[in-house]
Amino acid sequence: MRDRADFERYVEQRSARLLRTAYLLCRDWGTAEDPLQTALAKAWLAWRRVGDDPDPYVYRTINMLIEGMDDDFEGWEAQLSEAEPSR
Template sequence: MADRAMFQDFVSARSDRLLRTAYLLTHDWGTAEDLLQEALAKAWSAWPGIDEPESYVRRVLVTTYTSWWRRRWRRELPSDTIPDVAVLDPPADGREELWRAVGRLPARQRAVIVLRFYEDLAVTEVAQLMGCAAGTVKSQTAKALASLRVDESIVKELRG
């Protein structure tokens, strides 16, 4: 059980790390801050009953993100960047294009990619966090990697 007195220490020590995950999900630091604060506020209410605060907040972060995405699909996301942000010529190694492609993935696929390849969580852990079956995580990962045109052999391996 987490003590409410520890909430402040948790925010100080762990929120920057969670903010990075939120940034990978939203691709915008301002929206990421908003998402993180929403997740922390929800966690505060449940805090006395939480056994593992970080995994709990991460789960709330991801579920809040996917629910926002569902509701925001036809409206512009708030952004702290200026409207006329420059678009880079695609660099030779395609990294910028890959980043943009990650940003175009549907919310659940993007969440799976971030959790598996940034947070390094196992398929079963991602499934538990997202409240779905391990097979769903595998199929979402395979679809996302195919969209990103990431290594075909890995895609096939995950499908199997």
């Protein structure tokens, strides 16, 4: 049975690699930490369902969260450019 000790071991062993992946997707270390932490929290909630290899679940969650951040940023970028006064 997958328990808290298994999850803690997984986080200890995989966090550095997961953070590097998140960084490669968003190109900022500080920003990469947020989707990683969220993905790990979601993994904990689904821990008994993710199977023997939680990596695909966690990587997919990180990717979806970062893609969502990109969409949010592009939306704000468009709003800012529309709000700029004409010269």
